[in-house]
Amino acid sequence: MNFLIMTILVAFRVLGRHRMRSVLTMLGIIIGVGAVIAMVSIGEGAKAAVQAQIATFGTNVITILPGAMTVGGVWTGHGGAVTLTVADVEELRKIPGVTYVGWAKRDTTQVVHENKNWFTAINGVPPDYLVIRAWTAQSGEFFSQNDMDTAAKVALLGSTIVKNLFEPGEDPIGSTIRIKNMPFKVVGTLEAKGYDTRGSDQDDVVFIPFTTAERKLMGTKFLGSIGSGFLSAESPEQMPQIVEEIQRVLRQRHKLRPAQDDDFTIRNQIDIAKVQEGTSESMKLMLLAVASISLLVGGIGIMNILLVSVTERTREIGVRMAVGAKRRHILLQFLVEAVVLSAMGGLIGVVLGVAGAKAASNIAGWPTIISGEILVIAFGFSALVGVFFGLYPANKASRLNPIEALRYE
Amino acid sequence: MSLLVCHNLVKTYRMGEMEVHALRGVSLEIAAGELVAIMGASGSGKSTLMNILGCLDIPTSGTYMLEGIDVSTLGGNSLAEVRNKKIGFVFQNFNLISRTTALENVQLPLFYRGMSSRDQKASAVHALERVGLADRQRHHPAQLSGGQQQRVAIARALVTNPAIILADEPTGNLDSQASQEIMNTLTQLNREGITIILVTHEPDVARYARRIIMMKDGVVLSDRSNKGVAADWVVPSEAGA
Numbered sequence: 001m002n003f004l005i006m007t008i009l010v011a012f013r014v015l016g017r018h019r020m021r022s023v024l025t026m027l028g029i030i031i032g033v034g035a036v037i038a039m040v041s042i043g044e045g046a047k048a049a050v051q052a053q054i055a056t057f058g059t060n061v062i063t064i065l066p067g068a069m070t071v072g073g074v075w076t077g078h079g080g081a082v083t084l085t086v087a088d089v090e091e092l093r094k095i096p097g098v099t100y101v102g103w104a105k106r107d108t109t110q111v112v113h114e115n116k117n118w119f120t121a122i123n124g125v126p127p128d129y130l131v132i133r134a135w136t137a138q139s140g141e142f143f144s145q146n147d148m149d150t151a152a153k154v155a156l157l158g159s160t161i162v163k164n165l166f167e168p169g170e171d172p173i174g175s176t177i178r179i180k181n182m183p184f185k186v187v188g189t190l191e192a193k194g195y196d197t198r199g200s201d202q203d204d205v206v207f208i209p210f211t212t213a214e215r216k217l218m219g220t221k222f223l224g225s226i227g228s229g230f231l232s233a234e235s236p237e238q239m240p241q242i243v244e245e246i247q248r249v250l251r252q253r254h255k256l257r258p259a260q261d262d263d264f265t266i267r268n269q270i271d272i273a274k275v276q277e278g279t280s281e282s283m284k285l286m287l288l289a290v291a292s293i294s295l296l297v298g299g300i301g302i303m304n305i306l307l308v309s310v311t312e313r314t315r316e317i318g319v320r321m322a323v324g325a326k327r328r329h330i331l332l333q334f335l336v337e338a339v340v341l342s343a344m345g346g347l348i349g350v351v352l353g354v355a356g357a358k359a360a361s362n363i364a365g366w367p368t369i370i371s372g373e374i375l376v377i378a379f380g381f382s383a384l385v386g387v388f389f390g391l392y393p394a395n396k397a398s399r400l401n402p403i404e405a406l407r408y409e
Numbered sequence: 410m411s412l413l414v415c416h417n418l419v420k421t422y423r424m425g426e427m428e429v430h431a432l433r434g435v436s437l438e439i440a441a442g443e444l445v446a447i448m449g450a451s452g453s454g455k456s457t458l459m460n461i462l463g464c465l466d467i468p469t470s471g472t473y474m475l476e477g478i479d480v481s482t483l484g485g486n487s488l489a490e491v492r493n494k495k496i497g498f499v500f501q502n503f504n505l506i507s508r509t510t511a512l513e514n515v516q517l518p519l520f521y522r523g524m525s526s527r528d529q530k531a532s533a534v535h536a537l538e539r540v541g542l543a544d545r546q547r548h549h550p551a552q553l554s555g556g557q558q559q560r561v562a563i564a565r566a567l568v569t570n571p572a573i574i575l576a577d578e579p580t581g582n583l584d585s586q587a588s589q590e591i592m593n594t595l596t597q598l599n600r601e602g603i604t605i606i607l608v609t610h611e612p613d614v615a616r617y618a619r620r621i622i623m624m625k626d627g628v629v630l631s632d633r634s635n636k637g638v639a640a641d642w643v644v645p646s647e648a649g650a
Contacts, residue, residue: 319504323518324493
């Protein structure tokens with residue numbers, strides 16, 4: 001123990017003698033570790049931001065879209081078919097693990113308030129829909145089941161609508177807006193969600209009771225036809241099973257023969273998350289590759305300098321052997337020098353990486369998350385690089401013949 | 410009992426196709442407390458003999474008993490241990506570790522012995538005192554004269570209380586004044602009971618020894634006591650005392 005401490009002290013002194021050389025040798029490790037930590041912190045920050053964005057969609061949400069339809073060879077795209085109905089979705093409520101069901105009927109049109117107007121999406125939904133999609137009221141309240149039953153002309157406004165139809169500071173609650181010339185009373189405004197993963201503004205939206213939309217505002221090809229259905233599951237683990245069950249129930253209800261394609265599409269939030277995970281997975285692999293290469297280069301730098309050092313200090317090694325240093329003493333001495341170099345490089349790299357990440361979030365405004373785990377891993381790996389690349393020169397030094405080493409000029 | 414007994418030492422090097430017979434059967438005994446000079450021209454095998462006596466190398470055949478232990482068959486680590494405990498080296502070119510203080514240089518053998526740093530320091534200070542360099546502990550080799558550097562080297566050889574000090578051309582890089590100082594130091598230590606083996610080709614150095622072994626072509630040519638020994642060295646050291 002005493003020997004190890006002394007050896008570390010000696011290593012620091014030896015490296016301190018060639019300060020410039022030591023810093024240059026460490027540079028590879030410093031840059032590698034620093035870059036990795038900065039990049040991982042920025043990547044983790046971005047990932048967390050995207051996850052928060054995904055969460056605004058609601059938790060454990062399964063979406064059902066009516067299938068595409070072809071009329072004389074012209075495909076309509078998703079939702080073109082009108083085969084999905086309220087009754088279908090209500091039937092799905094019976095599947096175990098389903099907590100809420102909801103649906104939406106959507107139209108885009110002009111919304112007017114006094115002398116202002118705004119083109120937006122009107123969604124006819126039942127109150128549960130708002131729960132599934134994790135909307136919360138910023139002021140006022142959601143419309144009720146009673147409003148649904150009576151097809152009341154009430155509306156909930158997204159924050160973008162509030163911003164564009166009302167003066168700043170004006171309270172929209174209780175005021176009247178006009179949609180397709182029909183007056184609607186504003187009963188609540190919604191907490192802003194921001195942009196979704198595809199970049200569209202989630203707050204640019206008006207919600208009205210589904211029945212109102214169907215009977216008074218939009219009309220319908222046949223009663224109960226909906227634009228999309230929504231379910232929330234109790235837990236993410238149940239989702240694959242629920243999706244299978246939805247498919248079975250809907251195929252049965254739509255009387256599809258086994259050879260026929262589904263006339264609906266089921267989207268699972270987990271799929272979206274998986275795509276996201278896939279991206280961050282490949283990002284991680286790339287980072288790992290960059291980190292490995294820079295640590296490799298840094299390690300080779302250390303090995304190179306150590307080989308030079310062994311040659312320069314051949315006589316010293318001879319003297320040490322003559323006065324009784326064993327092979328392992330010499331081996332340890334050079335190994336410790338390598339590890340001190342690489343660990344110090346790692347430490348400086350960690351500090352610079354953290355500073356870089358902080359700078360990125362302060363100057364560029366990027367969200368960054370610095371995890372202690374990555375700092376420890378990066379530092380640990382840089383120390384390991386020292387052991388690995390120090391082994392060859394240290395072994396070479398320890399195998400010198402003392403007689404020849406003493407005679408070395 | 411003899412401190413050191415060599416019997417029929419043979420050392421053969423292979424250099425490609427050629428076999429070089431550095432030692433062709435050397436037998437000698439050295440008793441504790443002796444001051445011996447091994448002389449010979451270059452190529453006589455005296456350096457090879459010194460390497461074997463110093464446990465830096467092992468003979469091809471023959472036995473070498475040091476304080477009753479057969480060291481001619483030991484492995485690297487055991488040889489290192491023997492060097493650490495029983496042998497002190499003094500080299501022609503001092504071989505101090507540069508940019509390291511005199512004190513730390515002297516501490517080095519004790520460091521490899523695993524001694525606590527406090528004990529190392531105490532022993533090293535004492536060894537430097539014995540060679541008259543107590544006031545130069547913090548100096549680096551570059552700040553010391555050749556003679557002082559060699560005395561630091563002697564202190565380093567001395568610090569472990571070795572069975573023998575092997576001095577290989579100890580005055581080879583020194584002027585005559587410093588040479589005489591070094592030889593006085595060595596003879597003084599010998600009189601305090603330390604066995605010293607000088608390896609040299611200089612008759613001026615060899616005459617300080619009480620026994621001179623002449624080597625030629627890998628064998629001992631002559632082994633005789635040195636009658637004229639007292640004249641030169643006793644006078645200055647006693648004058649100083």
